[in-house]
Amino acid sequence: MNIENDARACRAATRQIAALTSEGKNALLQSMADALRADAAKILEANATDIRNAQARGIGAAMLDRLRLDDARIEGIADAVRHVAGLPDPVGQVTRRETRPNGLVVERVRMPLGVIAMIYEARPNVTADAAALCLKAGNGVILRGGSEAIESNRAIAAALQRALEAAGLPRAAVTLVEDLGRETMLALIRLDGIVDLVIPRGGEGLIRFVAEHARVPVIKHYKGVCHLYVDAAADPVLARRLLIDGKTTRPSVCNALETLLVHADIAERFLPDAAAALIECGVELRGDQRTRALVPQAKAASEADYAEEFLDLILAIRVVDDVDAALEHIRRHGSDHTEVVATEDDAVARRFVQGLRSAVVMVNASSRFSDGGELGLGAEIGISTTPLHAYGPMGLKEITTTKWVVVGDGQIRS
């Protein structure tokens, strides 16, 4: 097994995927979903092996849960593939059309990116999800999952590849990397000109490794340090609702809140009640002096707490003098992921939205909506916190590009 040969085979296969009609791609995805259901017993058996190996290596309960499959989860994986089949096809869409003064008809037409390498950990569902999204957008995909899920990933990929074969398409369009050594991953992310994009998903260490060593373009987000700023003109009931939803419903995800900023003029009215509600939900509070004067239960926040993605029931709090101080705090400590303002003052809302470069900026809505599905993309292949190509949640369009198609009747420039 040589990763460059594998990637070249995937690239060659991509030509046939790119040439499929929308109907052809949708039929392929439906038959992949069928194959996943038909292989449920095999996939569960493979998963049991992964679980046994993980337990033998003493892997933690959270990781085990992400790894574990059951009938319902396999059903869910197949349903997600069918859902992608039902999404609109971005390929072939004309994003710009103009007739030039010399009669040239100039169009920009959406086309697949090419070969996308996914590098991920633990969750075996990513194997099917990413393959479905990449194929739907006409791309080939190279899947490099974690060693802890290798048997599950192999069983899932086998089902997907059988569906490719049944459709007369090359298996290499969905390529699973079986050699999980670091050297092979390193070679993969340096295949400039063969692989068009790398999307790493997982812990910050993995993502930094990929970003540091890749020669292929990488779309990534390191972390989500999401802020809620409660303005002086906020509706305190609404603000508290956003706070509890953002912090407590799923603290382990990247669009959960990590920091609360409160305007000094509303702090006395807002903070003690909000803190009581948070504490009732089991949230540990870490605040600055002004916060602790109002919320004695809060521990003292360190400077590092304000840049921390806790991924846990912990919240950093600071009282600020105005919206500009809030913006300054977010610019200094934020991760360009998602920020929320609670205010009834349109001028403040505008200032907040315009003053930030974050990928998602929200007014009076929970940070938990920062998700491709919730924002209307239909599905999500990743989130980007660097502005090039895609910023924020990425759907099908974000794994395509546009080419120029120019039609003339003999125009020359000289």
Add this chain to the structure above:
Amino acid sequence: MNIENDARACRAATRQIAALTSEGKNALLQSMADALRADAAKILEANATDIRNAQARGIGAAMLDRLRLDDARIEGIADAVRHVAGLPDPVGQVTRRETRPNGLVVERVRMPLGVIAMIYEARPNVTADAAALCLKAGNGVILRGGSEAIESNRAIAAALQRALEAAGLPRAAVTLVEDLGRETMLALIRLDGIVDLVIPRGGEGLIRFVAEHARVPVIKHYKGVCHLYVDAAADPVLARRLLIDGKTTRPSVCNALETLLVHADIAERFLPDAAAALIECGVELRGDQRTRALVPQAKAASEADYAEEFLDLILAIRVVDDVDAALEHIRRHGSDHTEVVATEDDAVARRFVQGLRSAVVMVNASSRFSDGGELGLGAEIGISTTPLHAYGPMGLKEITTTKWVVVGDGQIRS
């Protein structure tokens, strides 16, 4: 001078540029154009020093010509800056708006990319062009030109910075790198998180160096090996016009033709006359056996000739059996820049357009139109032959990104 501090200063300055209105940016560019004209004598003096130094180092005539400024060229540089002022402002455009079933109003709004580093050689006009385009799109720019143009670039940048100061804006929004050592360039292209994009322009060696060592995203094209495929159903007169325009009007640019592919069924009717016309223009022909049977003046083409960007009056020629053979040749030898088909057969045109991944694919039009201005972008900051973010000629929109703006009235996800 420390490049990281300089880049941080540029990044900080970018906040003020991003906050300007369209009118503010246009007034700034107009006053930059005025400053360039006012400084014409100083710029010419600086340029004379560059020319003297270049001559002393024995630099070639073509390079000297690219380096040399005169009154008309300075006028042209100022006019180009004014032209950018007149282009529509991409920032703030809403590219997508949707009200979700839960009432959230979701928009994607165009915003500046941030800090753009330009790395280029010889032509001092790039200093003003790139600055104007970056500022118009709300970005800061770090200019790292070649050592041969350092005095000219310094004089041009000084004029631009004076206009920034006069508008009460930080000079650092246009930062000229004065330390042209390789270590400093290396440091610049590794400032991930401070610089948002690097655009290298110049020889293939420079571009490969940047692509190989950058940690910041790079948009680039190595070369333009542009093809004209003359189909069996081509109008021979039209095809010959495209051929002469594409090959002879400016052979040194990247959208000039390098290879001619001719369908076997039209070769006898087309090639001898076309070859005679090319030879009359001083073009050296290098063909395969079938070409040389019809055009005895053609030298034998090597395999390497078909991947070569000659940038000169040399043309590689091959006779092919059909459009699929032409596509196969282009896929193997092409550079994803620009390809042209001459045909009156719509089915062949469609097959050609759909069968290629090149950034620009043309039907019955000269490859020389593959240019941002000609294709309607108003101006061009570079050309990309890698599909991520921007593919083909890049204008103002391509140096922006979009952020998500979500407005609710208290929606939560749980």
